[in-house]
Amino acid sequence: MNIAVSMTKANQLEQKNKHEEAAKVYGDILAKFPKNTRAQAALNRLRESSQRDLNPSLEAQQKLTVAFEANDYAKAASACAALLNNHRKSHFLWNMLGKCHLEEGNLDEAATCLNKACELNPKDPSTFSSMADVHRAQGHIDNALALFDKALSLDDSHLNALNNKANTLIDLGRLNEAAPLLNKAAKLAPENPVVLFNYSNVLLKTGKTLEAKALLEQATELAPHLTGAQYNLAQLQSRDGDTEAAIQRFETMLEDNPSDDRTRADKFHAQAQLNDWSWIEDYQQARRQLGLTGKACAPFAALTFEDNPDLLRLRIQAHANTALPKVEPAKPLPxxxxxxxxxxxxxxxxxxxxxxxxxxxxxxxxxxxxxxxxxxxxxxxxxxxxxxxxxxxxxxxxxxxxxxxxxxxxxxxxxxxxxxxxxxxxxxxxxxxxxxxxxxxxxxxxxxxxxxxxxxxxxxxxxxxxxxxxxxxxxxxxxxxxxxxxxxxxxxxxxxxKRTLSGQQFTRKDCGLPETGFVFCSFNSSYKITPAEFDIWMRLLDQVENSVLWLLECSETAKAHLRQEATRRGQDPERLIFAPRIAQEEHLARHPVADLFLDTFTVNAQTAASDALWAGLPVLTLPGRQFASRVGASQLSALGLPELIAKSAADYEARALELASDLDALASLRSTLQRNRLSAPLFDTKGFTRELEQGFDMAHARYLQGLPxxxxxxxxxxxxxxxxxxxxxxxxxxxxxxxxx
CATH class of the missing domain: 3.40.50.11380 (Rossmann fold)
Known part of the structure; x- marks a missing residue:
């Protein structure tokens, strides 16, 4: 090869703008003579010039990036399309245009642009990651996972690929595979609130709540308006007993989004747990649309708001439509x-x-x-x-x-x-x-x-x-x-x-109760107590001298609120006595120290009532309309004690007063309870099992007959x-x- 002739030929090709052919000649020279500085300098100059022609200016690229990060996808896409007229081989522009289409939901256009970008630069992990996002959005999950893997093979620290592959695995329920990806992403980007939030979700679903809570606290500090993180953190705070902090967080979220029914419902329920009854008036103002026109509210919170089973069904259906949007129908019998x-x-x-x-x-x-x-x-x-x-x-x-x-x-x-x-x-x-x-x-x-x-x-x-x-x-x-x-x-x-009571014989003194006087008891969760029953309970304390109300231990705030409500009704708050939470067998054994268990209305005691009855403590209930408000009546009817099922709020109060005033009648009732406890259907486990099995047989027999x-x-x-x-x-x-x- 004559170097001088080849250099002249390359220069002539350059002058004619035949850059690819010129680059090939320079490359051939360097292949034979790798130390030829003139050929190397000429090739470098040619590549730099070609790159400038290939992509728009750095200033233009920066403007497009700013528009994209500001979520102005239409503006960025329009600018990309205009620039592509002069830069048809720009990987940057095709990649950016594809991502704009992806964000706007134009999936076919996004796929076309990103495929072109991949042809122009098959070693850019961001293009493969974005292509994976497109396939995921199209429901092509296997393709998406393969493309995420390709991106990570090019750059195992690519944040978008790590995060979005993990999210895809989470959707599939493959949490153990998602966790290490998000763990790595969180270490790479410890100040990225979205990554921290996503990782916290995996930790929550795998039972690692302490670690999840710490990540949520970081995420909410970094991004106060990251709603999902705020909501999950409030839920954890409420679960952990930090209910005041949860309520404050719910309120902040509602300031940003007043129409968020899910958050509003959870706030009401958290207030109910603290016996802050201001929620009731707020609920009345929101009840017509709550959980029906905005986000569906949590079903368990919904059933505590009021005894209205028609409204409850609508709210739960709204939640179910979100939680189970697609339901596989039953297959007919062959x-x-x-x-x-x-x-x-x-x-x-x-x-x-x-x-x-x-x-x-x-x-x-x-x-x-x-x-x-x-x-x-x-x-x-x-x-x-x-x-x-x-x-x-x-x-x-x-x-x-x-x-x-x-x-x-x-x-x-x-x-x-x-x-x-x-x-x-x-x-x-x-x-x-x-x-x-x-x-x-x-x-x-x-x-x-x-x-x-x-x-x-x-x-x-x-x-x-x-x-x-x-x-x-x-x-x-x-x-x-x-x-x-x-x-x-x-x-x-x-x-x-077969449940056993502790062998310990509890005395009133052991339980912090006065030696004399009638003990009304309600071992219900605090959220079930509303003014409807509390008003009656306070009037009973008025009418039964030296009586006390024995409640289950709750938060200090809830106790303070209940005592304040007692004071407002003219009662000495010291007549409310709170039972500490203890082991189940011991809890059962202390029930007989009380005289009468008073049920709540909108949501009855359920296991708390059967605990009391099994321990020999009579339960007075008032059935309402919804299932949760009729559980007490169900238990008492199965125990053969209809006299403890009131017909109205006035009857409930009258029966409680009558039993508190006639200790012989109460003793007779307790004696009947003790007899029935071992013979009536409520505690007949084998008998109940045979009845439930009969229900299974009846339902399955219809199926075998081809009947719905x-x-x-x-x-x-x-x-x-x-x-x-x-x-x-x-x-x-x-x-x-x-x-x-």
Whole structure:
């Protein structure tokens, strides 16, 4: 090769703007003579010139970047399109235009632009990451994950790829794979609030709440208007007892977004936990649209606001439409199986996060042990992260198999469950706590049932049946439920007749109670106490000399509010005495020290009432309209004590006063309770189990006949139902939650 001739040829090609051909000649020279400085300098000059021609000026690029980061995607896209007229091979412009289309939801246009950018520079990780975002938005999840992997192979610290691949895995329920990606992203960008928030979500879902809370605190400090982080932090603060801080955070969020019904409802519920009854007046002003026109509100909070089951169903349906937007319908029975015989053993799956020492299992443990194993194959599907304890061990021994699905996504869990071939799948949580009711959007079994966890409809066609009874679900209440009702003949509530009380003999002195005087008791959660019952309780203290009101320990703020409310009603606040929280067996053993348990109205005592009755303490209740307000009446009717079921607020007050004034009558009642406790249906675990199994058989028999779900009665309703029908107990919403004077 003659270097001089080749250099001359390259220069001539340059002058004719044949830059690619000139660059090839310079490259050929350097291939033969790598130390030729003239050829190297000429090639570098040519590349710099070509790069200037390829991309717009740095100033133009900066302006586009500023517009994009300001979310002015239309302006940035328009500028990119104009500049591409002169810079058709600019990777920067095609990449930027593709990202603008992605942000505006123009997915096909985004894909076209990003593919062109990838052709121009196949080594830029940001292009592959953006292409992955497009495929994710289009629902092409496998393609998206492959493209994220390609981006990370080019740059394993690419923040967008780490974050968005993790989010894709979270959507799939693959939390264990998402966590290390977000952990790495958080270390790379410790001041990126979105990354911290996303990582906190994974930690929350895997039970690492302390670490999640710390990340949320950082994220909210960095980005005060990051709503999701603020909301989750407020939820954790409320759960941890820092309710005042949670309320303040909810209020700040409402200042930014006054129409956020979800936050408003949670604020009301948090105030109720503190017995700050100012929420009631605020609720009355918002009640017509709350949870119906804006964001759906949490179902559990909704059922505490008022005793209005029609309104409650609408609110829960709104939540269910958000939580389970797509529900897989039940598959019809194949024609060749129509009218076939019942399998020798029906396969029943119970789903819960409470298979440990929890109130639900304290009630249900005996049920699992009492199931007829010759006719039913019982499988417990657990999705909690609580360590093994004695209760879980007990349940594990009682069921046919215990399956941990805590680390599986909903889709993965559904595939496993379908493979197990269940006949009936039962949700024990509903919309409470660490619920995974979303699992039931998949068709896990021919029949889905809701039982025990949530005291009301789940508002979704994902559920075929709801297990109740003739008291909680009297004639006419069908319209309050999306599900079909299975009415058990006695109480819907299962109880474990093997529960033991501590051997300790508690005295009044042990409990901090006066040696003499009548002890009214209400071991309900503080949020259930409203002015409606509290007014009555204060009048009872007025009329029963030396009496006291024994309540369950709550926060210092809640206690202060209750004492203030007592003072406002002319009572000595020292007559309110708070019982510290102690071990369950000891808690049961101290109940007999009280004289009468006073139930709350809108949401009755549930496990608290059955605890009291099992311990021998009479419970006085007033049934309302919604399921949660009729649980006490259900328990008492199944215990054969209708005299403790009041017919009105005035009757409730009169009966309480009568029992407090006639100790012989109260002693006779307690004696009846002690007799019935061991013989009546409420605490007959085996009898209850046979009735529930009959309900399973009836529902499954319809399925085998090719019939759709229908309201079912395990047997004729008890005669007691006529004594407190629903129509006679329909207070107006205003009556249910009158604000304090």
């Amino acid at each position: 024609a060749d199986l129509m009218g076939s015989d019942r399998p020798e053993r029906l396969r029943i799956g119970y789903f819960s996060s409470d298979f440990h020492d929890h109130a639900t299992m304290r009630q249900m443990a005996g049920l699992f042990e009492a199931h007829d194993q010759s006719r039913f194959d019982i499988i417990a599907y657990s999705y909690d992260s609580t360590p093994e304890d004695a209760m879980r061990s007990r349940i594990g021994k009682a069921v046919s198999s215990f399956v941990d699905i805590s680390q599986l996504s909903d889709g993965e869990a559904a595939k496993l469950v379908v493979k197990d071939g269940l006949d009936i799948a039962i949700d024990l949580k509903g919309f409470t706590g660490t619920s995974r009711t979303t699992l039931f959007a998949h068709r896990l079994a021919p029949l889905h049932m809701s039982y025990l966890g949530f005291p009301g409809t789940l508002g979704t066609t994902a559920m075929d049946y709801f297990v109740g009874d003739h008291v909680t679900c009297p004639a006419g209440s069908e319209r309050y439920f999306e599900e079909h009702l299975i009415r058990l003949p006695h109480s819907f509530q299962v109880n474990d007749d 779900p229908a309201h079912l009665e395990v047997r004729d309703p008890p005669a007691l139902e006529a004594e407190f029908p629903l129509a006679a107990l329909s207070p107006s919403p205003a009556e249910a939650i009158n604000p304090a004077p």
